[in-house]
Structures are given as C-alpha cells and as structure tokens.
Amino acid sequence: MRLSSNGLSNDQKKELAIFANWILAIGDGTQRDALFPDDYDASMIKIPQDLLLEVGSNPILAIVSAVYPSIRDINIDPCYFRERAIVTPRNATVxxxxxxxLNMLPGMKRIYLSTDTICKTSSDGDNADILYPVEFINQLEFNGFNGVPSHTISLxxxxxxxLLCNLNLSAGLCNGTRLIVTxxxxxxxxxxxxxxSFIGNRIKKYNFYPSLRARACRVWIAKFNGQPSSFNCVFVENQGGAIQALAKTRDLPTFAATIxxxxxxxxxxxxxxxNRAVNTVAAHDAVIDxxxxxxxxGIExxxxxxxxxxxxxxxxxHILTKSKVSRTLTDVLGRLKALQPLEQVMVRGQTLENKREFMLENIRGKELRITLWGDSARDFDELALHNLPSPVIIAFAGFRVTEFKGKPNLNSTTASLWYFNLDILECVAYKHL
Structure with a gap:
C-alpha cells in the first residue's frame, strides 16, 4: 500500500500507525479478539466499525456502491478506475x-469466445476430439482449472x-497491466x-495542453561538439507517469535557469x-515542446x-534482453569497484576521443563495465569521487547498451548522468556490504 496524500496531521499519522499495527498483527497471527474454547489455535478477529459496510440483503451491491459510487456515470474519467479496486480471495467471487x-455499465455488451480446440501433439492426438469434446472444453473455468480463463468474456x-500475459514489455503491455476498453x-x-509510466493516452502527441503539474526529476543539457545543443528534463506527475521535455538551443538558457x-x-x-528521440529517457510516445x-x-x-x-x-x-525490446536508455546502480583514469583513444582510426571506464558490482557480486566518452568523460569530477566515504554507490542514468564478447557494456550518451551515494531505498543494501 502507499499513502494517497502527503503532509498528514499528527492525528492522521496516529490513525495510520494504529491501522498499520493492526494489519501487521493479523498477518503475524497475534490479533486475537475472541478465542474458541475447544481450539486454542483458532480465534475471532473483530473488524473496526469504520471499516465495515452495511451489506443488507445484497453484499455485492453494497461493496460496489462503496468503492464505485459513480459507476453509472457515462462521462466518467477513465482514471477513476485507476484509483480503486475490489480484492477478493476467491476467483468465483471475482x-x-x-x-x-458489467451489467451496471452503460452501452452495448459484446461477448467474445475463446478458442476451443485441443492441440494434437500428444500421444493421444488421434483421440483428442473424443477425450476432450468441445462441450467439456467450454465448461473449463479459471476458478477450478488453474491458468485457463473462462470460455466467454463479456465487455x-x-x-x-x-492483461494476463506479456504482449510488449517496452510499451508497458505486460501481465498485470490495467486498461480500460475504448x-x-x-x-x-x-x-x-x-x-x-505508460499512461500514454493522458498526453498524446501533436496536441495542445493548457497545464501539467509535475516534478522535474531529471535535468540535463545535451552537447554537440562540446557546445550545448538542447535543454532536457523528465517531468513526473503525482500518479507516477513520466514524460520528457525538450527546449532547443534558442530557448536553452531560459529553461536552464528556470527549471x-x-x-x-x-x-x-x-x-x-x-517521441522519436535517439536518446529517450521516459518511455512515452510524446515529448513536451x-x-x-x-x-x-514554480509551485509547492x-x-x-x-x-x-x-x-x-x-x-x-537482464540488460542485454532489455536493450533488444526497448529503445529507452538504461539506468543501473552498483558499488564502484574500479575506475580508469581519463585517457584519449583513437576512434575508427580518425579522431581522438576522451574515454573513462568504470567497473560496477551489484549486490550479488556481478560486474558491469561502464564507459564515458567525449564530454561526459572529460566533465566527470574524479576528485569529488575520491572524497566520498566508502563504499561509493553510483547510479548511472541514460546509458546505451552494447555487447562485447557476449557481455553487456554501457556507453554514455548526451543524456547520461551519474549520482553518488543517493539516499534512496535501492542503495540501502549496498551500504551494509
């Protein structure tokens, strides 16, 4: 669970602490409001009154009305469904x-049927139609036949x-993705x-928008031949959706000073x-111009x-796999194991390029090579790195994956950034190495 708001009062914090401890006690099996005299291991748990619904004669109507009070509104915002859900322990109840x-929603209902044939690849392939008639296959339900959805679905x-399967990971279409039928x-x-992060239909390409309230969570200035070429940032809204924004050279100074x-x-x-950018950081099909x-x-x-x-x-x-299915740049985290001083190397036998290499190690001891090129290699502050306490945990963000002798290597881009010893959850485990 996560909080739906920030800046809670002391009374609200106290109520949340009481609720959290109550949930924890139930999970640990220590919450016992009434014991059974003939079974010490069993107990009754009393649900607080403010968490109960008056069900009456129709419990499903009661909970649906409480969770989805505006379900019949034909102009309902699709994001309405993102903020609420009903969870049950049994698929039959689902x-x-x-x-x-479905019967409460307006509009015409459409029924879809699943395929109802058996793949004839087993030793009993010739008898498949006799052993598994269509009528039997169509009766299989998700409730009693694990992994098989119902034969019919009404929408x-x-x-x-x-979604119940992975269709396109790079587009956010994976097992568990929630959508709304259009x-x-x-x-x-x-x-x-x-x-x-793939709420792509909230902000579409080639559209005008009056406003967006968000946090600038990543900012960088891209360079070309050593000169600033564009101002870039990633805005993240309060629901977690991220979108990249870009200002070209003419407007770069203004936004660099403002954001x-x-x-x-x-x-x-x-x-x-x-979004056709070569160096894409946010997996969104649009870019803010x-x-x-x-x-x-600026806002609070x-x-x-x-x-x-x-x-x-x-x-x-998973780095090599990810690079083949997604065009977005890669972010990694690890403990600094080795650092190579700045050097100049001949690239393609034509030009000298600055180069600096790092060796990172993850929490399981697996190593990964990181290479900074050009301006990124030159601008890296090695002195600041040596002044940090050990271990040094580095987050490299906005890197392109290459493969050398079957192993991944991350190369810098004009969108590459690096952060040292961040106060984030992912760094906690490294600090105890």
Missing part, C-alpha cells in the same frame, strides 16, 4: 463482482480490464493503459510531438508525493 459491475466500452470490434479489442532538478512546476500552454511562450511556474510540492529522482533501474542479468 467473476460474480465482474458480471455485476462494454468503458470496462476496466487486466473500442470493441469483431476480433479486436482496443484499450487504454490507465496505470504506471531546477527536484523542484515542482506547473507547465502552462504547451504542445507535444512524437518547450518554447519561449511556454510558461513554467504536489500530492501524492513524487520521488525526488526518476530511475528505471534494471538488473545486470
């Missing part, structure tokens, strides 16, 4: 609640759904992602365009709380 909610436009065709279902990494802003009057008439206004911290830094750390063992 089916009942799903069907109940309406506006229905929240969830179109229903004969053999195609169109849906909009409503969670995570400070870590601060909160309201961006007013901006356009977006398709920062121009001279775009207003940037937004709620829910947005973390100070934006990273998409990836485990060393």
């Amino acid at each position: 089916s009942k609640i799903n069907n109940f909610i 309406r436009i506006g229905t929240p759904i969830m 179109q229903l065709a004969e053999r195609v279902i169109e849906a909009q992602i409503i969670i995570g 400070i990494e870590g601060n909160h802003y309201e961006i007013k009057g901006f356009y977006t365009y398709e 920062l121009k001279s008439n775009t207003k940037i206004i 911290a937004i709620t829910p709380y947005v973390p100070r830094y934006y990273f998409n750390f990836i485990d060393y063992t």
Whole structure:
C-alpha cells in the first residue's frame, strides 16, 4: 500500500500507525479478539466499525456502491478506475463482482469466445476430439482449472480490464497491466493503459495542453561538439507517469535557469510531438515542446508525493534482453569497484576521443563495465569521487547498451548522468556490504 496524500496531521499519522499495527498483527497471527474454547489455535478477529459496510440483503451491491459510487456515470474519467479496486480471495467471487459491475455499465455488451480446440501433439492426438469434446472444453473455468480463463468474456466500452500475459514489455503491455476498453470490434479489442509510466493516452502527441503539474526529476543539457545543443528534463506527475521535455538551443538558457532538478512546476500552454528521440529517457510516445511562450511556474510540492529522482533501474542479468525490446536508455546502480583514469583513444582510426571506464558490482557480486566518452568523460569530477566515504554507490542514468564478447557494456550518451551515494531505498543494501 502507499499513502494517497502527503503532509498528514499528527492525528492522521496516529490513525495510520494504529491501522498499520493492526494489519501487521493479523498477518503475524497475534490479533486475537475472541478465542474458541475447544481450539486454542483458532480465534475471532473483530473488524473496526469504520471499516465495515452495511451489506443488507445484497453484499455485492453494497461493496460496489462503496468503492464505485459513480459507476453509472457515462462521462466518467477513465482514471477513476485507476484509483480503486475490489480484492477478493476467491476467483468465483471475482467473476460474480465482474458480471455485476458489467451489467451496471452503460452501452452495448459484446461477448467474445475463446478458442476451443485441443492441440494434437500428444500421444493421444488421434483421440483428442473424443477425450476432450468441445462441450467439456467450454465448461473449463479459471476458478477450478488453474491458468485457463473462462470460455466467454463479456465487455462494454468503458470496462476496466487486466492483461494476463506479456504482449510488449517496452510499451508497458505486460501481465498485470490495467486498461480500460475504448473500442470493441469483431476480433479486436482496443484499450487504454490507465496505470504506471505508460499512461500514454493522458498526453498524446501533436496536441495542445493548457497545464501539467509535475516534478522535474531529471535535468540535463545535451552537447554537440562540446557546445550545448538542447535543454532536457523528465517531468513526473503525482500518479507516477513520466514524460520528457525538450527546449532547443534558442530557448536553452531560459529553461536552464528556470527549471531546477527536484523542484515542482506547473507547465502552462504547451504542445507535444512524437517521441522519436535517439536518446529517450521516459518511455512515452510524446515529448513536451518547450518554447519561449511556454510558461513554467514554480509551485509547492504536489500530492501524492513524487520521488525526488526518476530511475528505471534494471538488473545486470537482464540488460542485454532489455536493450533488444526497448529503445529507452538504461539506468543501473552498483558499488564502484574500479575506475580508469581519463585517457584519449583513437576512434575508427580518425579522431581522438576522451574515454573513462568504470567497473560496477551489484549486490550479488556481478560486474558491469561502464564507459564515458567525449564530454561526459572529460566533465566527470574524479576528485569529488575520491572524497566520498566508502563504499561509493553510483547510479548511472541514460546509458546505451552494447555487447562485447557476449557481455553487456554501457556507453554514455548526451543524456547520461551519474549520482553518488543517493539516499534512496535501492542503495540501502549496498551500504551494509
């Protein structure tokens, strides 16, 4: 669970602490409000009155009305479903609640059927049709036949759904992704992602938007031939969605002086365009076009709380795989094991380039080579690194993956940044090495 707001009062904090301890006691089996005289291991747990619903004769109606009070509104915001859910311990109950909610939604219902044939590859392939008739296959339910969804699924436009398989990891379409149905065709279902960093339909490409409230969680200035070429940043909203913003050379000084990494802003009057950047940091299909008439206004911290830094750390063992399915740059974290001094090397037999190499080690002792090139290698402050306490934990962000002799290597780009000994959760385990 996570808090839905920040800046709680002392009374609210006390109530949350009491609730958290109560949940913990239930999980540990120490919460016992009434014991059974003939079974010491069993006990009754009393639910606080403020957590109970008056169910009456229809418990499903009671909980649906409490969680989705505006479910019948035809103009409901798709993000409405992102903020609430009903969790049950049994799949049979899930089916009942799903069907109940579906019947409450407006619009025409469409029914889809699953494939109902057996793959004839086993030793009994010739007898498959006899052993598994269509009627039997169609009766298999997710509830009693693990891993097999129901033969039928009924949907309406506006229905929240969830993916049960990995379709496209780089686009956020993976097992557990929550979406909302936008179109229903004969053999195609169109849906909009409503969670995570891929809420792409909230801000589309080639559109004008009056405002966006977000935190600038990463800021960098790209250089070309040693000269600043563009101002870049990543804005993260309070639901976790991230989008990259860019100002070209002409407007670079203005935004470089206005947007400070870590601060909160309201961006007013901006356009977006398709994200075709070579150095993509945020996996969003649009980029905010920062121009001279775009207003940037500093604001107080937004709620829910947005973390100070934006990273998409990836485990060393998955780096090569990730690079083949995603065009976004890579972020890694590790303990500094070795550092090579700045040197100049001949590249392609034509030009001398600055080069600096690092060797990182993750929590399991696996090593990864990081290479800074050009301006990045020259600008790296080696003196500041030597003044840090040991162990030195470095987060390298915005790097491109290459492969050498079957092993991954990360190379710097114009979007590359590095951070030392951050006060973030991912660094805690390294500090005890």
